[in-house]
Amino acid sequence: MTSTQTTSTTGTPDGAPYLEVTDLTVKFPTADGLVNAVSDLSYSVPLGRTLGIVGESGSGKSVSSMAVLGLHDARSARITGSIKVGGREVVGMDERDLRSLRGNTVSMIFQDALAALHPFYRVGQQLAEAYRVHHPSASKKEARARAIDMLDRVGIPSPKSRVDDFPHQFSGGMRQRVMIAMGLINDPALLIADEPTTALDVTVQAQILDLLQDLQREFNSAIIMITHDLGVIAEIADDVLVMYSGRAVEYGSTREILSHPEMPYTWGLLSSVPDVHSDTNARMIPIPGTPPSLLNPLPGCPFEPRCAHRDKVPGDLCSTTLPELRPGGRGAGHVKRCHLPDPDAIYEAEVLPEIAPDLAKEN
Template identity: 75%
Template sequence: MTSPSSASSSTDVDGPFLQVEDLTVTFPTQDGPVQAVKGLSYSVELGKTLGIVGESGSGKSVSSMAVMGLHDARSSEITGSIRVGGTEVVGLAENRMRKLRGNSMAMIFQDALAALHPFYRVGEQLAEGYSQHHPKASKRDARRKAIEMLDRVGIPQPDRRVDDFPHQFSGGMRQRAMIALGLINDPSLLIADEPTTALDVTVQAQILDLLQDLQREFNSAVIIITHDLGVIAEMADDVLVMYAGRCVEFGTTKEILTRPEMPYSWGLLSSIPEVGASTDARLIPIPGNPPSLLSPPTGCAFHPRCAHRDKVPGDLCVTEMPSLTSASNRAGHLKRCHLPNPEEIYRTEVLPEIAPDLAEETR
């Protein structure tokens, strides 16, 4: 196990900065165990962005909170491996975890107003985050660093706004302050959980541009968790699609958005409006609701909602969990599905329904 001191020089680690292998997160309850994440594996390299998408309850935030070590060990069970900068964090003592959290890795939460303490000034919270990992820094140095970070994330008049309380900031400014708090110690891994939720489209674009600029500046590995495939298209290099706690498809952003092979991914794409579509065009929602993780369906968890399960021979969808295998023999593109010819089904049946103009072009 790597020591915290060696983990802090994380840019010297060979291979991906974050490596998650066979991660399972279970919450014991009176009604039985809830497996919120099951056998999840992925990695993120420095300078790259991984987008994690899926409906609410699919395990996106739970898996990322496990990476940050934010689950209470008394009410959760975590198995598998999570290596951050070469350090195994599953089972790591809390005092050592605190040295990694905020220093080697940081998280931007989706509700900035709830994440920032309402009783303390924004600058005080940033300065405290800096002082925790720089004990020799004076209060003046910490305040100067807070002002510098507020300026870097585009807060106007940072030397004055540093003394404001969170409620005195607009929604977009609070989100910028959260980004400043996450980046104040130059972490190598940044997890952004729905960073543009409840912001208008203009501010959303500014926040995404800011994250991309800061990633280039710090060469950070970034995970962005979102429901918005438009955000994924703009920011992510790779996409991990989650359903019922598992990865159901993984690939490059281009592959996932143009040649998806899992019916759940098709459903996500069909439920967003097509650019240039008629104002009378209807969105196609995914039927039904996400499964209960207390008693998930047998076989493929998506089969009760899947419109294509009748194309699979026998009862495989109901009786057997599909493995995560290569999609149409394309290296790096993985899908968890029993469909024998998903690429053909998507091209001839799904694409004409969700994007008729694009389907016509590809014929």
């Protein structure tokens, strides 16, 4: 049932979603047992919109996005559910069709551009290769011209000479621009950015996010922004999906989620964001404990062992029953996976005064 609810939550009157993920489950058999990397995940992104996926390391953000490109080794990953890109089913798609999808209609930008670009090939070669594999009729000259054009578009100065440089000759920010240029070279309808700004300093980070937004306006592509930084989400995302332990725990529009979070894990994420503008009395509160093992999921809410508010739920509901992803008190557009009866009140009464005293007073 959760799938039908979530697809309606993105609140997009304009057109059907371009990417539609329904009940996606990814499991990896290992020597220790089956790792449930992603469980029953559903979300959707229409063209021209940005979905932010947040969560700690190991929460299944990247794994679920790699599945959209079919990048998991069929021998080592068990994938069920449905991933529809522009109406085409990706789960179970054969390798040939997947290849024509990858880097073409769906492309991915990776976190560490220095590691993600081949150290031995000039950036021009790498860009041209990405172009030519999907435009077999293009000549080398055309591909090179296209590479230079893309480098120019992402704001690399003197692209005509830089096209012949190697990745290690670029600065971190410029390298990430190269990565973006490569991701956009075939005008993808869907761009998955896997923590594209994590390795960069804040000013460069802001530039890269601006660039992505500009390019999105230009190409009207759908973007998935994977990050653990809520600042990035606030800046760029239209919708937010919060993931924990391989599951969606909260999902809704960015404005909704950031102003009225209803799940203690999201509160925890908000509490651990440093903010230079905020009151100096505001505290940065880390989430205690560590994420649970994905090997043997316990019954109940996966966040229960770390949750500071579990006592407010009657009985042992939290430790015995996995909460469903369903709308809370704020309409169908905002779903959360939590047993708390009145989370909004708890947030305003207990959490907000701790993390943003000035905001709490205004309310």
